[in-house]
Amino acid sequence: MQWYNKTSEEVFTELHSSNQGLSTEVAVQKLQEHGKNELKQESKTPFTQKLLAQLLDPMIIILVLASVVSAVVGEVIDALIIIAIVLINTALSLYQEGKAEAAIEALQKMSSPKAKIVRDGKRVEIDSTELVPGDYVILETGDIIPADLRLVDSANLKIDESSLTGESVPVEKDYKQTYEGKMEIGDRENIAYSSTIVSYGRGAGVVVETGENTEIGKIATSISTPEKEQTPLQKRLAGLSKTLGILVIGICLLVLVVGVLRKHEILEMFMTSISLAVAAVPEGLPAIVTIVLSLGMSKMAEKNAIVKKLLAVETLGTTTVICSDKTGTLTQNEMTVVKAYTDGEVYDVVGTGYNPNGEIVLNNESVDVKSKKGLNLLANIAALTNDAKLIQNNEEWGIIGDPTEGALLTFAEKAGYGIEDTNAKYARVEEIPFDSDRKMMTTFHSEFIKDKVISFTKGAPDIVLSNCKYFLDGEEVKELTEKDRENIMQKNSLFARDALRVLAYAYREWDSIPNKKTTENVENDMILVGLTGMIDPARPEAKEAIKECKSAGIIPIMITGDHLETGFAIAKELGIATEESQAIMGRELNELSDEQMRKVVREKRVFTRVSPENKVQIVQALKEEGHITAMTGDGVNDAPAIKKAHIGIAMGITGTDVAKSTAEVILTDDNFATIVHAVEEGRIIYSNIKKFVGFLLSCNLGEVLIVFIAILLNLPVPLLPIQLLWLNLVTDSFPALALGVEKGEAEIMEEPPRNPDEPLLDSELKLTIAIQSVAITIATLGAYMLGLQWYGNQEEGVAIARTMAFATLIISELLRSYSARSIKDTLFSIGIFSNRKLVWATLLSLALTLVVMEIPGVRELFKLTPLSLKDWVVILVGALIPLALGEIQKVIRFNKTHNSK
Numbered sequence: 001m002q003w004y005n006k007t008s009e010e011v012f013t014e015l016h017s018s019n020q021g022l023s024t025e026v027a028v029q030k031l032q033e034h035g036k037n038e039l040k041q042e043s044k045t046p047f048t049q050k051l052l053a054q055l056l057d058p059m060i061i062i063l064v065l066a067s068v069v070s071a072v073v074g075e076v077i078d079a080l081i082i083i084a085i086v087l088i089n090t091a092l093s094l095y096q097e098g099k100a101e102a103a104i105e106a107l108q109k110m111s112s113p114k115a116k117i118v119r120d121g122k123r124v125e126i127d128s129t130e131l132v133p134g135d136y137v138i139l140e141t142g143d144i145i146p147a148d149l150r151l152v153d154s155a156n157l158k159i160d161e162s163s164l165t166g167e168s169v170p171v172e173k174d175y176k177q178t179y180e181g182k183m184e185i186g187d188r189e190n191i192a193y194s195s196t197i198v199s200y201g202r203g204a205g206v207v208v209e210t211g212e213n214t215e216i217g218k219i220a221t222s223i224s225t226p227e228k229e230q231t232p233l234q235k236r237l238a239g240l241s242k243t244l245g246i247l248v249i250g251i252c253l254l255v256l257v258v259g260v261l262r263k264h265e266i267l268e269m270f271m272t273s274i275s276l277a278v279a280a281v282p283e284g285l286p287a288i289v290t291i292v293l294s295l296g297m298s299k300m301a302e303k304n305a306i307v308k309k310l311l312a313v314e315t316l317g318t319t320t321v322i323c324s325d326k327t328g329t330l331t332q333n334e335m336t337v338v339k340a341y342t343d344g345e346v347y348d349v350v351g352t353g354y355n356p357n358g359e360i361v362l363n364n365e366s367v368d369v370k371s372k373k374g375l376n377l378l379a380n381i382a383a384l385t386n387d388a389k390l391i392q393n394n395e396e397w398g399i400i401g402d403p404t405e406g407a408l409l410t411f412a413e414k415a416g417y418g419i420e421d422t423n424a425k426y427a428r429v430e431e432i433p434f435d436s437d438r439k440m441m442t443t444f445h446s447e448f449i450k451d452k453v454i455s456f457t458k459g460a461p462d463i464v465l466s467n468c469k470y471f472l473d474g475e476e477v478k479e480l481t482e483k484d485r486e487n488i489m490q491k492n493s494l495f496a497r498d499a500l501r502v503l504a505y506a507y508r509e510w511d512s513i514p515n516k517k518t519t520e521n522v523e524n525d526m527i528l529v530g531l532t533g534m535i536d537p538a539r540p541e542a543k544e545a546i547k548e549c550k551s552a553g554i555i556p557i558m559i560t561g562d563h564l565e566t567g568f569a570i571a572k573e574l575g576i577a578t579e580e581s582q583a584i585m586g587r588e589l590n591e592l593s594d595e596q597m598r599k600v601v602r603e604k605r606v607f608t609r610v611s612p613e614n615k616v617q618i619v620q621a622l623k624e625e626g627h628i629t630a631m632t633g634d635g636v637n638d639a640p641a642i643k644k645a646h647i648g649i650a651m652g653i654t655g656t657d658v659a660k661s662t663a664e665v666i667l668t669d670d671n672f673a674t675i676v677h678a679v680e681e682g683r684i685i686y687s688n689i690k691k692f693v694g695f696l697l698s699c700n701l702g703e704v705l706i707v708f709i710a711i712l713l714n715l716p717v718p719l720l721p722i723q724l725l726w727l728n729l730v731t732d733s734f735p736a737l738a739l740g741v742e743k744g745e746a747e748i749m750e751e752p753p754r755n756p757d758e759p760l761l762d763s764e765l766k767l768t769i770a771i772q773s774v775a776i777t778i779a780t781l782g783a784y785m786l787g788l789q790w791y792g793n794q795e796e797g798v799a800i801a802r803t804m805a806f807a808t809l810i811i812s813e814l815l816r817s818y819s820a821r822s823i824k825d826t827l828f829s830i831g832i833f834s835n836r837k838l839v840w841a842t843l844l845s846l847a848l849t850l851v852v853m854e855i856p857g858v859r860e861l862f863k864l865t866p867l868s869l870k871d872w873v874v875i876l877v878g879a880l881i882p883l884a885l886g887e888i889q890k891v892i893r894f895n896k897t898h899n900s901k
């Protein structure tokens with residue numbers, strides 16, 4: 001017998017479960033028995049393979065060959081040192097790669113799917129991987145089903161099974177079905193399959209199969225990890241390092257030829273050219289960029305934005321428009337009903353938050369709700385067309401469910417209804433759930449009027465009203481005239497202009513439960529009862545964030561399902577829009593041509609009563625206008641817009657699984673300000689990447705120039721192969737990485753967004769690289785030539801001069817890294833020691849340098865000599881030149897001193 005052949009009771013019995021779920025104890029035991037609810041991950045790249053990839057790097061192979069040549073001609077110690085350097089470098093690279101991978105893995109865990117279940121009789125959320133057979137899973141619209149379930153409850157449940165069966169139309173599910181004999185997967189209405197999506201309604205099911213035993217598990221026994229796609233920046237850098245690599249190798253060949261022509265020893269020149277090539281080819285750049293981007297991801301996660309793809313880190317920095325939902329993102333999503341309108345009267349509702357202590361007043365006098373038919377019905381509808389729950393935690397009142405509905409429960413309590421009693425008395429017999437397309441919700445109750453069924457509807461006023469034919473006037477039901485409609489819409493405007501979220505309430509009587517499949521017929525010809533208005537205060541931090549957006553040249557746009565006047569009132573308060581003409585209703589977009597739509601997105605800042613399709617239209621038009629668009633979303637229907645945007649953002653708290661799985665970024669606090677922080681972080685990361693690319697390239701170029709010019713001047717080679725390798729492979733990379741985590745210029749959000757097509761090496765950076773590499777060359781060659789002059793051209797003199805060149809080069813690079821910390825701000829204005837990581841990195845590099853320079857024994861291995869005080873003075877003066885020039889360049893180019901902003 002298959003699961004679908006059994007009744008839900010049989011399944012409960014067989015799995016020792018009930019609608020109270022399993023006990024934790026049993027669940028733990030079952031988890032051991034059945035294993036985790038996951039598909040086998042394709043095994044990660046094994047360590048040996050990673051090691052091999054590192055060792056097969058062309059540069060490493062060249063070095064190994066070079067060390068073999070050294071060994072063959074008798075320079076065994078040199079050969080060993082080269083091998084040692086290769087090993088240190090490989091170990092460092094592997095360590096950093098591991099760190100970056102760990103950061104990304106940790107982030108993936110944070111965004112791993114969750115399941116809502118009942119355990120020990122309580123509703124809890126757990127990692128889907130922890131599910132075991134027998135668990136009672138709650139299903140809501142937008143959920144991705146976490147395991148194969150035998151349904152035990154369903155209300156209008158529709159499931160999109162395309163991922164399993166390829167069928168694109170959602171299938172209706174019904175827990176009451178049972179089947180005899182064999183059924184095809186697509187026809188089993190009482191089963192919900194792992195990885196399919198709840199596209200409508202709600203339900204619950206008992207886990208029957210987990211992990212590889214699920215239907216999807218049988219098809220795909222392992223999930224292949226997605227191809228690591230390169231970001232444009234990574235691609236561009238890979239290209240850049242290739243071009244520079246070819247250039248450097250060309251120069252090295254030239255060095256070899258010129259050197260040999262100038263009668264240098266062939267072997268010496270061969271080794272020098274190879275070392276120079278290895279030192280100066282920036283082959284490590286793409287790897288460092290990857291590390292910096294993934295560190296950026298961790299940093300963003302600390303600030304509540306989980307970024308799922310490296311690419312998004314980069315794109316965030318170029319964002320030009322942020323389209324944000326209103327409710328919960330720009331507002332606090334803590335609703336309180338403050339006004340009610342029925343029977344021609346506007347009532348005030350007293351009390352704040354979800355605390356049900358309060359009352360309904362009219363002209364400052366408390367009202368007896370039960371004596372007023374309209375108000376009475378209004379409160380009943382508010383309580384009954386409701387799926388939320390009020391909860392009390394010590395003195396604090398809160399809700400489970402939709403805040404709009406939570407506020408209505410509080411309102412009903414204030415009106416004197418014990419919600420539990422009301423719900424128990426008038427049980428729901430049928431329902432049409434809320435969805436953001438219809439913007440209404442309807443429930444059916446049989447006991448409210450004797451021998452009749454009554455339907456209660458609540459929803460957006462314009463929509464509810466257009467579906468009403470009558471209204472309740474005192475005790476009487478009257479037909480709505482045009483004037484009545486106008487009147488009611490005027491009251492709606494009155495509330496909405498105060499930024500209140502307005503809902504309308506209606507009912508209709510039936511002889512029996514109507515056929516719910518003909519929804520449209522059911523929710524019309526209704527009798528309007530009245531309106532409520534609820535406040536949803538703007539988030540205080542959103543106002544600041546919007547200001548920041550504007551100064552950063554980013555356009556904030558509000559997209560809301562709410563009414564135009566409500567949306568505009570909040571947008572105005574937050575500074576998103578100033579004129580009502582900047583707001584538009586979603587339905588006005590439906591007929592527009594592409595050209596007209598582009599005009600609309602140029603002019604409008606608030607889009608209201610928006611449908612999910614409108615969101616896609618808006619993103620499309622913004623993209624055509626050349627914008628880099630970030631778009632938020634939470635519902636199941638938002639997925640297409642999220643997907644279409646450059647940066648799709650899902651809400652971590654209120655978002656559905658579908659929205660989260662489509663988005664590039666998940667906000668763990670649903671807060672608009674978090675998006676702006678993430679954009680800022682994206683900008684900082686890009687500018688940091690520029691900084692270390694500039695730093696590394698100027699150092700590399702400097703090294704090539706030093707050797708090349710020395711050879712042209714017919715001087716002995718100024719840096720020996722092992723010296724070059726040591727300083728480049730061991731000492732440069734620490735400061736470069738530290739530059740990658742620089743905290744960013746204060747004015748980074750005062751500049752317009754960067755054009756994504758702008759080259760990484762812009763003219764300013766090229767100028768910096770030119771100045772710096774020349775300065776490093778002058779300082780190092782200067783020290784070298786002075787050394788030669790002082791100590792002569794003999795072997796001993798050359799060794800001292802080389803030591804001076806070696807020290808000058810390293811120290812000047814280390815000092816220069818400090819001026820690379822900002823493109824525009826001087827070192828004094830940002831604080832010399834304010835990047836702790838860089839301080840440690842330079843100290844480490846300096847210590848490593850002193851080890852090879854000062855420790856007898858090691859010193860000789862590197863062919864270095866002790867230096868006198870006089871030599872050190874030359875070194876230090878020389879080493880200051882690039883730093884000083886870097887700072888002077890900033891002052892001249894940006895006219896900035898430490899006390900001007």
Ligand code: ATP
Binds near residue numbers: 461
């Ligand atoms: P945003 O898109 O900014 O989050 P929103 O929450 O108002 O705004 P929706 O949730 O799509 O967007 O709601 C659209 C409209 O439907 C609301 O303005 C309200 O009038 C109505 N509405 C919202 N929630 C409910 C509900 N639970 N029952 C009935 N009607 C609702």
